[in-house]
Amino acid sequence: MEEWQSAMKNFETAHGGITAPRGFRACGVQAGIKERGLDLALVVSDRPAVIAGTFTTNRVEAAPVKVSRSRMSGGIARAVVANSGCANACTGAEGLEDARRMALKVSNGLGVAEETVFVCSTGCIGTRLPMDRIEPAIGEAVKALSEEGADSAARAIMTTDTVDKQVAVKFSVEGRPVHIGGMAKGAGMIEPNMATLLGFLATDAAVDCGALRRCLSSAVAASFNRITVDGDQSTNDTVLFMANGVAGNAALDEKHSDWPVFNSAVGYVTEKLAMKIVRDGEGASKLVHVTVRGARTPEDAEKAARAVCRSLLVRTSWHGGDPNWGRVIAAVGCSGAEVREDLVEIRYDDTVAVRNGVAVEEMRLDALKRVLSGDSFSVCVDLHRGDGSFGILTCDCSEEYVRINSEYAT
């Protein structure tokens, strides 16, 4: 997870979010899908860009996921259009047609090929998009595109997010300045619904299509796929990455001498966006890094770590600042991972609470409570059975989460 940290000296953070890379313009407009605020974002590459994407593995897929996934084979993107306030999921053939019409309207407005327009939605499942409002809004968006449009685009994809989420970095490839910019939205809806994750990245580097896809897949596996707010997996999750080559470098791939810095920079951007999503999780007040080490296999480590993060008893105790390690060890014990109770060790930051499966005698409860009173801490479970390890970033579960998600949505 922290692989990029050693390479961080090779790049610096930059301003400008998704439009930090040259040759990208963006904007956010108000289509009236949500009750208030911006709700339609458009990101355009002035040149044909190579595209990579990862999509939800939910067997129930939103219409825009179906459309965008089918267009990945072309490998070229000119634009991404995304709306908040309606997921366009479980909307049947009509919903699929709506998603295609959104892309078509963008394609006509920009004068680019229809298959190079990708579409995303986030919001309530089961209702149709208000196309009569969306189509004119797309017309406006095409006119409003700007190299300074990153902020409004980042706000237009927000739902119950309380802050927009943007990251950009700058570094050199073949001595030329290159940028990666990204934006994301996190957990929840103004009309509470699925914790939908959307992430968009852009770079002005030239990147080989296959290399871009491998790079994005591993970056997503180490970032967005290692966070959890409530364990619910959306029908709409999508991460898209466009590389337009405006920097003029020879296309980057794994053999290029500047590949490591590019790869690290992508790791940095995706991890920072992922962290922002957890930090802004619905009702969250604490960021918790859960690591399981010493598992028999990496798969066992992942099972155990996910079980800890999935336990509502564990996450509510964090909310109360309660170092309730009994709930952690019980969650690990029924995770399906191979566990020998008398070998288990549990640490909160640097304070050991449990050794050999029992509370350490010298344990200072006040020291543990101090760790858990912070707004961010780590929980490390060492199973002492092997070398497998896995880390996840998560948050506590508060009354506020329940309140947000109990309100009428339908």
Place this chain on the structure above:
Amino acid sequence: MEEWQSAMKNFETAHGGITAPRGFRACGVQAGIKERGLDLALVVSDRPAVIAGTFTTNRVEAAPVKVSRSRMSGGIARAVVANSGCANACTGAEGLEDARRMALKVSNGLGVAEETVFVCSTGCIGTRLPMDRIEPAIGEAVKALSEEGADSAARAIMTTDTVDKQVAVKFSVEGRPVHIGGMAKGAGMIEPNMATLLGFLATDAAVDCGALRRCLSSAVAASFNRITVDGDQSTNDTVLFMANGVAGNAALDEKHSDWPVFNSAVGYVTEKLAMKIVRDGEGASKLVHVTVRGARTPEDAEKAARAVCRSLLVRTSWHGGDPNWGRVIAAVGCSGAEVREDLVEIRYDDTVAVRNGVAVEEMRLDALKRVLSGDSFSVCVDLHRGDGSFGILTCDCSEEYVRINSEYAT
């Protein structure tokens, strides 16, 4: 799940809980393990009884589970001693010795063999039992045993339970009156901790040991193993069933002509106790019966049903009385079960909300909201892929649940 219903005409409900069967005495006393109230229960069979038991599958097992499980091979029980307020889990070799000493004290007090005494605990993980208070309390309990002691025993195993949970039935075997009585405790702790389930059953029928075990296993699979409050599995879960043969019948087994009525009565008692546990789940205000039908296999049906019950977004929407079927279909979609979105049907009680994966046109939102405003309703998902089905009883998730479990426990 409702197998016993057709057989119900063959038995009637009775008073007296765990001591409804003849030859059983019980009591609850105050040992001072909890801050207030009864916290130590003793149930004794005047004659050696055949015993069956099921235990947690958590890899982290409480000391009393280890002790009781190892004594099952003997097959004979005279007493069960159970305390609330401390789980005696993750307490190492000393905790194991404490559990054995609890049983030994009972054995000495009653003058019965040590291996015929079974022990259970429920409460906070990781702290030792206050043996200096428990041992004298066991002495008192031995003196306080009574055929009318079921109520105090049922209260002594309560933690955050708000009501005690008892069921008893009466029927005939070979024309002789026979009883089954049971008590259970549910989700939560006065010092909030693991949602520990303890269940105790007794009968004055004579039952073959193997038949009793097979009968209990399938009854538990259809009752206690089909409820969920928060998806967390305790280190202490235990169900024990004693049959002392005071009724004088020929030992019941699957070939006995009265086996069906006995088996149905056990099904009835375990299901009623399970239902009482969910109804009294921490912070719960609604009882929800989730069924998945039409799955490719029974395993797929179970996966999908458990995914719905595990979804915090689904359970919080129920709390708000919100017919948010989008969350239900999304949970089913990522359950791992084979799902074809365009075949999915979802019903709330008798009202169809979704057909072929989309909202039914004639859907009356007000009718759905009326269903969900009740304190009990059913959600049925039909996958239309095969014959597999599975049902689970669960409850909603409220702010109150989070409040209860966020408070300091350690």
